[in-house]
Amino acid sequence: MADHSYDVIVLGSGPGGYVAAIRCAQLGLKTAIVEREQLGGICLNWGCIPTKALLRSAEVLHLMQNASDYGLAASGIEADLEAVVKRSRGVAKQLNQGVTHLMKKNKITVHMGEGRMTGPTTLTVTGEKSKEALEAKHVIVATGARARDLPFAPADGKRVWTYRTAMTPPEMPKKLLVIGSGAIGIEFASFYNDMGADVTVVEMLDRIVPVEDEEVSAFLEKSLTKQGIAIHTGTGVEDLKPHAKGVKAKIKGADGKVTETDYTHVIVAIGIVPNTENIGLEDLTEMDRGFIQIDGYGRTKTKGLWAIGDCVPGPWLAHKASHEGVCAAESIAKELGNAEVHPHVMDKRNIPGCTYCHPQVASVGLTETKAKEAGHEVKVGNFPFMGNGKAIALGEANGFIKTVFDAKTGELLGAHMIGAEVTELIQGYVVGKTLETTEVELGNTVFAHPTLSEMMHESVLAAYGKALHI
Known part of the structure; x- marks a missing residue:
């Protein structure tokens, strides 16, 4: 009992x-x-x-x-x-x-x-x-x-870390290898780079943040590289050998060549x-x-x-x-008999994703490529942060906002952003998608000035050749 x-x-x-x-x-x-x-x-x-x-x-x-x-x-x-x-x-x-x-x-x-x-x-x-x-x-x-370990080098909390050790590090890494470029990997790479570490990111796929739109991935890679982070795509780690002073890593590059490099610490961010x-x-x-x-x-x-x-x-x-x-x-x-409640099905198409590196990344819905693969004829709008007064005033003119619409129906299929505070801005598009909005409603919406959110409006207008500030 x-x-x-x-x-x-x-x-x-x-x-x-x-x-x-x-x-x-x-x-x-x-x-x-x-x-x-x-x-x-x-x-x-x-x-x-x-x-x-x-x-x-x-x-x-x-x-x-x-x-x-x-x-x-x-x-x-x-x-x-x-x-x-x-x-x-x-x-x-x-x-x-x-x-x-x-x-x-x-x-x-x-x-x-x-x-x-x-x-x-x-x-x-x-x-x-x-x-x-x-x-x-x-x-x-x-x-x-929980974090997935590398089969040949499980995390030891000393030299090979998962996110838990990376959040309470026993010491500051001098030369850090981050394996995996999803949100967790990129966020820690960004953090430790800002804190002064020499950071390298390796990603097995052909681009970083691979779930994001290709233009966002390319922009982020360029931005992080400019900040001093070394990024290697199409690259895998074949072996890690921790020792008293660091980790010796065997890395196979996109060209097939295997090199051995020493790092003081490694963060493994390859999934869950x-x-x-x-x-x-x-x-x-x-x-x-x-x-x-x-x-x-x-x-x-x-x-x-x-x-x-x-x-x-x-x-x-x-x-x-x-x-x-x-x-x-x-x-x-x-x-259990509650007639007043009305459950609803989770719609995964309307779940936003956010990465809090610098610059931030946020998205919802289909990328341009995925929309085309799904059979949509698309209209795409793209508006740069450089065209926004508030972004320039903030000293944050690095980034863009991209919207993807169905060309026949005007349905908002996806939105993809990179730049300052986009993890806050994305919710506007999430609400729009949940309400099944089209470019007409978004285009006719009044956005406050001066705000970063004006770029959302301009991106919508740009998809239909009506952008005002580019």
Whole structure:
């Protein structure tokens, strides 16, 4: 017999899990959450938020070192890595405490310990002092994922790092190799470059940030190279040999030649592995390469069992996990008899992606290439930051905004940005796509002046030959 019984149990308290729990509680369901480490999960404690704190420090350092560009004088500018990391950890701690408060506020029972499924809607939680049996009408698995290791050189936390060590480094890298040029790899490359490290990025594919539009990838590579980061695409790491003073790396270039180079440290950012093994899921539901298979609401093929976030198919983003949590919570409430709630299917076409390097990168929807491959005849608009008064005034005239429309219907298919604060600007296009807007509505929208957002308007106009400031 179970020690505790609930309407819903959420296994994992990351941005998917804790949001799902809150929404369940808001809908009147008796809810519990199980967490083995820290409330808030990887994103809040070791991912999205503390990395942005690090990057903010690097951004301020960059501005201070270039104060003369703004008519200011500053001398003796230097980075204190220990203090930068301390600030980042403080931000994470504050938000962890915030999630703890939200659990209490919403009367969600928290069980700290290792959760293991014993059936579709039952599990045990092994804590430091005791073991409890829990049961529920529904269980949401939100166990997240972890960094993928290189098979020939697993991270040791000394010379070979994943993002966790890179956020609390035991020492400042002098010569850093970053393997992988997705968002995580590029953000750490940008951070450590600004902090003074000699940074090299290697990417197996033919361009960096390969999920982004090709023009964005090319622009970012040129910009990062100008900042001093060495970038090698079409390049793979064949071997890493850590030693007392660094790491010897065998790198195979695009020309097929293998070279050996010494680095002081290596960051591995080559993807993720879902945390779905050894928690009792193997015989409960369908999985593919460890990822739990779900429908658009988060429902698995096993009655009462749901899954969200990084342990299900991508994109593996915190905001996608949170939204999936809401979809699942509302679907469960409806199944339990709530006639007032109206669940909706997650639409992955409208999920934005953001990379917080300098310059920032943001996008939503189809790239120009993907749109054409999907059979669309397209109209494309492109507007440079150099044509925007606010960007010039900010000293941030480096970047562009690109929009992709269906030529026949005017449907907004995608938007792609690189430049200052584009991670904030992208939401305008996300709202537009969610509302199924066309170029007519966007073209007729009044944008405030002077703002960076005016470039969004100009990019739309440019797709139809009506741009005003280029």
